[in-house]
Amino acid sequence: MTFDIITFGSITLDILIKAPKKSPIKLLKEKTNQFFKIPLGDKIKIDESIVACGGGAANSATGFSKLGLNTAMFGVMGDKSNRGFLMHELKKAGVCTDFITFAKNETSSFSVILNAWTGDRTVFHHRTMCENFNEKTLMKTPSSRAIYVGHLYTGPDQMLSHIPEWKRKIKGLVGWNPGKTQFKKGFSFFEEIFPSIDVLILNVEEAEGFTELVSQKIKVSDYTAEIIGEKVIANSELKIEFMSDCRNLADKFLSAGIAKVVITDGERGAQVFDGKSHFFSPSQYIQKVDTLGAGDAFSVGILSAILHDKPLHEQILWGNFASNSVIQDMGGQAGQLTLDEMKASINRL
Numbered sequence: 291m292t293f294d295i296i297t298f299g300s301i302t303l304d305i306l307i308k309a310p311k312k313s314p315i316k317l318l319k320e321k322t323n324q325f326f327k328i329p330l331g332d333k334i335k336i337d338e339s340i341v342a343c344g345g346g347a348a349n350s351a352t353g354f355s356k357l358g359l360n361t362a363m364f365g366v367m368g369d370k371s372n373r374g375f376l377m378h379e380l381k382k383a384g385v386c387t388d389f390i391t392f393a394k395n396e397t398s399s400f401s402v403i404l405n406a407w408t409g410d411r412t413v414f415h416h417r418t419m420c421e422n423f424n425e426k427t428l429m430k431t432p433s434s435r436a437i438y439v440g441h442l443y444t445g446p447d448q449m450l451s452h453i454p455e456w457k458r459k460i461k462g463l464v465g466w467n468p469g470k471t472q473f474k475k476g477f478s479f480f481e482e483i484f485p486s487i488d489v490l491i492l493n494v495e496e497a498e499g500f501t502e503l504v505s506q507k508i509k510v511s512d513y514t515a516e517i518i519g520e521k522v523i524a525n526s527e528l529k530i531e532f533m534s535d536c537r538n539l540a541d542k543f544l545s546a547g548i549a550k551v552v553i554t555d556g557e558r559g560a561q562v563f564d565g566k567s568h569f570f571s572p573s574q575y576i577q578k579v580d581t582l583g584a585g586d587a588f589s590v591g592i593l594s595a596i597l598h599d600k601p602l603h604e605q606i607l608w609g610n611f612a613s614n615s616v617i618q619d620m621g622g623q624a625g626q627l628t629l630d631e632m633k634a635s636i637n638r639l
Contacts, residue, residue, distance in 0.1 A: 302343075305341055353591075357594040364427055366391045405620070491588065508534075520570065561606075
C-alpha cells in the first residue's frame with residue numbers, strides 16, 4: 291500500500307483543564323511573560339475538563355486523515371495504560387496505526403494542560419521513550435507520497451540524517467517542523483539535510499533561534515507587499531499593531547536549499563516563501579478557546595493543500611483555516627476541519 295503521508299513524532303494522552311476566570315487562580319504579567327498564580331493546598335472547582343488524544347504526530351495524522359489523505363503514523367505508546375483509548379481515537383479518525391512502537395512496562399506519554407480563560411496554556415508533560423523508535427525508523431517506512439516530521443526528542447531525532455536517503459529512494463515530499471532538540475544543534479548541523487526539505491514550518495521565534503538572526507518589527511501602517519508579502523484574505527482580519535519582516539530568516543533557509551519556508555507569527559498571521567513568490571495571510575477575528583495544536587493544524591493545512599495540488603496562495607489559506615478552526619475548541623484535534631469543511635471555507639471567500 292502507498293500512503294499519501296506518514297507522520298513521525300509524539301503521541302500523548304492530554305488531560306485538559308480550563309481554569310475558571312472567577313477562581314483563586316490568577317494571571318500575572320511580568321514584562322513580556324505571563325504566569326499562573328495558584329494557591330498551594332487549595333481545592334479549586336473547575337467547570338470544564340477533557341481527556342483527549344494528542345501529541346504532534348497524532349494531531350497531524352488525524353488532521354491529514356480528516357482532510358482526505360491516506361495517513362499512517364510512527365510514534366511510541368506505553369503498553370501499561372492509556373493504549374486502548376489512544377488507539378481507538380486514532381483509528382476512529384481513519385489513521386493507520388500498524389507502525390506504532392510499544393514500550394514494554396511503560397505508561398504512554400501524557401500531558402496535563404492548564405488553560406487560561408485567555409486561550410493560552412501551561413503544559414506539564416511526561417515523555418515515553420523506546421529504543422526501537424530510533425534513527426533507522428525512517429528507512430523502514432512503507433511507500434508514501436510524503437512524510438511529515440514534527441519535533442523529535444534525542445534518540446529518534448537521529449532519523450533526520452536519513453532524510454536525504456529517503457528522498458533519493460522514494461522521491462516523496464518532505465515536510466519538517468523541528469523543535470528545541472534540533473535548534474540546540476545549530477543551523478550548520480543540518481546543512482546536508484536542508485536541500486531535501488520541501489517545506490519547513492516554524493514560528494518567528496523558532497526561525498530566529500535556528501538562524502541566529504532577528505526579524506525587524508514594523509508598524510502595520512508601514513506595511514508593503516514587498517516586506518510582508520502579497521496579502522491573501524481569509525474572512526475578517528484580526529487587528530494588530532505591528533508585523534514581522536521575516537525575509538532575512540526565510541532567505542537563509544532558502545539559500546541553504548530548502549524549497550519552501552512557512553513562518554507563522556501567532557495573531558499576526560503567517561508568511562510563505564518559495565524563492566519566487568511571497569504571500570501573507572492574516573489571522574482571523576475569532577474567539578480563541580485553546581491554542582493547543584494550532585501549530586500542528588497549520589502544518590497539516592499547508593501540506594494537505596500541496597498534496598491536493600493547490601497553488602501557493604491557497605496553501606497558506608488552508609493552513610490559516612485549519613489553525614483557526616482548532617483554536618476555537620479545546621484540545622489539538624476536536625476542531626480539525628474535514629475536507630468538505632475546508633472546501634466550504636475556501637469557497638466562501
